[in-house]
Amino acid sequence: MGASNMGKTVTIDPITRLEGHGKIEIFLDDSGNVERAYMQVPELRGFEQFAVGRPAEDMPQITSRICGVCPTAHHMAATKCVDHLYRVDPPSTAKKIRELIYSTFFVEDHALHFYFLGGPDFVVGPTASKAERNILGVIGKVGVEVGKHVIAVRKQLRELISLSGGKVVHPVFGLPGGVAKPLTKEDQKKFQDAAKVAIEFGLFTLQVFRDIVLKNSAYVDAILSDGFTHKTYYMGMVDANKKVNFYDGYLRVVDPNGNEFAYFPNQDYLDHIAEHVEPWSYMKFTYLKKNGWTGFTEGNLSGVYAVAPLARLNASLGMATPKAQEAHDEMYSTLKGKPVHHTLANHWARLIELLYAAERMDELANDDEIVGSNYRTIPTNIPKEGVGVVEAPRGTLIHHYKSDERGILTGASLIVATQNNAARIAMSVDKAAKTLIKNGVVNDGLLNQVEMAFRAYDPCYGCATHTLNGEIPIVITIRNQKGEIVQQINRT
Amino acid sequence: MFNRLTEPKIDHLRRTKPFLILGLGNELLADDAAGILVVKELASSFFFQPFEPFFETVLCSESGVTLLDYFSGYQKAIVVDSIHSPNYPVGESIEIPIDNLQVTYAPSPHYSGLTELQQLAKEMDIPFPNEIRIVAIPVEDPYTIGKPLSESTYLGIQSAKNKCLAIAESWIKSYC
Numbered sequence: 001m002g003a004s005n006m007g008k009t010v011t012i013d014p015i016t017r018l019e020g021h022g023k024i025e026i027f028l029d030d031s032g033n034v035e036r037a038y039m040q041v042p043e044l045r046g047f048e049q050f051a052v053g054r055p056a057e058d059m060p061q062i063t064s065r066i067c068g069v070c071p072t073a074h075h076m077a078a079t080k081c082v083d084h085l086y087r088v089d090p091p092s093t094a095k096k097i098r099e100l101i102y103s104t105f106f107v108e109d110h111a112l113h114f115y116f117l118g119g120p121d122f123v124v125g126p127t128a129s130k131a132e133r134n135i136l137g138v139i140g141k142v143g144v145e146v147g148k149h150v151i152a153v154r155k156q157l158r159e160l161i162s163l164s165g166g167k168v169v170h171p172v173f174g175l176p177g178g179v180a181k182p183l184t185k186e187d188q189k190k191f192q193d194a195a196k197v198a199i200e201f202g203l204f205t206l207q208v209f210r211d212i213v214l215k216n217s218a219y220v221d222a223i224l225s226d227g228f229t230h231k232t233y234y235m236g237m238v239d240a241n242k243k244v245n246f247y248d249g250y251l252r253v254v255d256p257n258g259n260e261f262a263y264f265p266n267q268d269y270l271d272h273i274a275e276h277v278e279p280w281s282y283m284k285f286t287y288l289k290k291n292g293w294t295g296f297t298e299g300n301l302s303g304v305y306a307v308a309p310l311a312r313l314n315a316s317l318g319m320a321t322p323k324a325q326e327a328h329d330e331m332y333s334t335l336k337g338k339p340v341h342h343t344l345a346n347h348w349a350r351l352i353e354l355l356y357a358a359e360r361m362d363e364l365a366n367d368d369e370i371v372g373s374n375y376r377t378i379p380t381n382i383p384k385e386g387v388g389v390v391e392a393p394r395g396t397l398i399h400h401y402k403s404d405e406r407g408i409l410t411g412a413s414l415i416v417a418t419q420n421n422a423a424r425i426a427m428s429v430d431k432a433a434k435t436l437i438k439n440g441v442v443n444d445g446l447l448n449q450v451e452m453a454f455r456a457y458d459p460c461y462g463c464a465t466h467t468l469n470g471e472i473p474i475v476i477t478i479r480n481q482k483g484e485i486v487q488q489i490n491r492t
Numbered sequence: 493m494f495n496r497l498t499e500p501k502i503d504h505l506r507r508t509k510p511f512l513i514l515g516l517g518n519e520l521l522a523d524d525a526a527g528i529l530v531v532k533e534l535a536s537s538f539f540f541q542p543f544e545p546f547f548e549t550v551l552c553s554e555s556g557v558t559l560l561d562y563f564s565g566y567q568k569a570i571v572v573d574s575i576h577s578p579n580y581p582v583g584e585s586i587e588i589p590i591d592n593l594q595v596t597y598a599p600s601p602h603y604s605g606l607t608e609l610q611q612l613a614k615e616m617d618i619p620f621p622n623e624i625r626i627v628a629i630p631v632e633d634p635y636t637i638g639k640p641l642s643e644s645t646y647l648g649i650q651s652a653k654n655k656c657l658a659i660a661e662s663w664i665k666s667y668c
Binding site for chain 1: 496497498499500501518519520553557558560561608611612615616617618637638
């Protein structure tokens, strides 16, 4: 395209390899350099309104239908929210069953991202042709046997979630005060076996990352490059020892230097987080209330923070399991200290979390209390208002419901993981575009690298998109300053 | 290191019936529920009872490479889904021959198409249906959360059910 792109708009729509639909618009100035890049979210909203008037206990089933990608996270946040709504504390056995299923989901979901969604960027390579940048390309790189193993591990874990959770896609096990059924000894054995497989798989996948990514200086340079770096705040859930926890704990925020900025119970989130609206996106951008909305800026004075794997590790004092802690130390040692601000390091952090989730599966599956018979406390309090928070694979997920005395919802508010990251994602896309598109030179490889910044966060905009024939219209639209289309490039 | 990994315990061939009817869609998104409703109605239909011993009826809101798990191990499969396109009239159903689908390399495994899944299964020696029939219901609105079905989609669902029954009958004749 070259110099013909002076003073034009480049649109990538939809962004490839992410869950849901998003759009990036890149405005070039008269010199053909990037003036501003915007990440737009054209998805329909309105789910919160849809929830009003429905029984609270239906929310774990309803919200899990927001999308087919992270249903277990919504199910779990909603279940915890109705616990709080009814002020009921589930028995220890129920909490452990929930966390076991949730850890299993994390292993499966993180594996999907590394090998299928974000992995092709690194495993196959950011400048590889579009015909190679997919799962078949990954298999070509790592070998058919490894590809078979990845699919088999995911299948085994999904079968376990189905076994215990009722369904893989829309689980039904979470009830206010506990879970719908206990775990049998036979189920426990299956989880124990699967955990062993998952730990080996996690260690193997970290080795794949070392061999393919860390041994390639071009990839390492990309991770460390200024175009993929932002010095922001980070938030994540931690346990009592301030180690990473996906299911329960306090939320902890650290500043760009790694100092603790906030540490609070989930239910107090409104004291610390607020939402900002921009006219060009349906997405509400969350920010730290104490610092206020300072625009898309970084540094100690900014209100922008990040969530998801790298943020979770940055916001914690480490991992609660031994092998994951070793992997955590290796990453921070290699990347020269904590916190790490390099967006693409999310891929590495995700694999450390995969290993942690596998080890946590192992711990819980070998805890005999998990097969206990006391798996539900029947709620007896009058419901009024509740907040439920979990760490989804893509970051902190908050459900907040209000109800009348019958438990019929009168209000619902959801802050989804990607929303917490939205400001930083917008900054990443803008910065990457400015770094990688120069003098009107816009080619497929460069645009893919802009998208790489986006995909590192594993964003999800919640929809059940599906096609029959694999043809997704990835269209790059170039418009002049009047908005007229002057060129379209079909990427399918 | 890979050679030392423990093999996961799964069984691609653990199917008790030879054929699959897979309804795709999202029940919360207006007409996008069409594929799911077709299979739900079929499963409880009097006219489907003779075929029930041979067909697994499955509802699914997933997409892409994950569908491999649903297809593996069946001899033949019918896929029922909504389609939003100006090229097809609403109120009816259509059958899209799988041979007409282009072999494309979808940019995302989340969007992997059937042909790509076929290729993936072949590459990795995973048992995959040797015949897949696609029944599609052209719809007006597959996007609005909480909106009921359009009247035209209801008509399309009835038409799609009849197409599925006809396919099922032809398969049973050749199977028995």
